[in-house]
Amino acid sequence: MKINNENGKNKLELKNDMTIQSINCQEFEEFIIDFLDSNLSSMQQNIFLKHLNECPSCKRYLEDYQKSVKLSQAAFDNKGESDYEAMPEELVQAILAARKKLP
């Protein structure tokens, strides 16, 4: 994640010294991962949420971004069915035979 300025600090880091009050869409996007992982400080999060509330375009972007994450998780959701594959007997025997050869 890079939003480096000339001091080598990113813009949200600079917000901790209260020098910056807002971010643009590009900066917003670069902090989505940390936002979703709850890794932003409360001050950083406030600035992030402020942009989210003021920018319909980023709001739509974030909604679809989160939707694609949820769709990928739903694709692997086995709806309570077993998450086990049938284990071929030949594979069981091959593993046990390989174990016997171990030093």
Place this chain on the structure above:
Amino acid sequence: MDLSKKVEISTNDIQLVEQLKHGDTDSFEYLVREYGGYMLAIAKRYLHNDADAQDTVQDAYIRAFQAIHNFKGHSSIKSWLHRITVNSALMKLRANGRRPVELIDDSPSLFDGNGKRIETNSEITLSIEDLAIDANKQWLVKAKIDLLPITSRNLLLLRDIEGYSTEETSELLNISIAAVKTGLHRARQRLKKSLESERY
């Protein structure tokens, strides 16, 4: 599905590990029959054919047998085997080299000179409910993930599907935490674009 978190090891696991450490043959067979199907399902998430997935499970068991004396009990046996399987699958992928990927629009989001987003009309029309009632839609999303570039696919699987943390993913892929974050964002963007390109 977060098996990566540390859990208290059960009494049964403690007993099983002790028997494995003493070389008890029946316990090794139990370990294979009890968890083999689970490990095979994990391996198939990463590998495209049954033979590679089965090789991965066999490799994972060999590594587990060799490492059982180092098992510290910081996690359940299932969680421990899960991680070994993921590691073995990643090694198999590296050994297999390149594979076909979907030619999707891979450009990042567009911004004007002031960093303001340039909007497109694209949106994801597929819903979570669609996947819940239609196995074909589930398959379609899985296929989209399968066709991502390998690094993107592995990051999505590890972070969003397996539930490993950023730090754990960094260890498994041997890349920096910053690279995990940047790569995951790129992977999610790629999947988003790929899903937007379809009309359901």
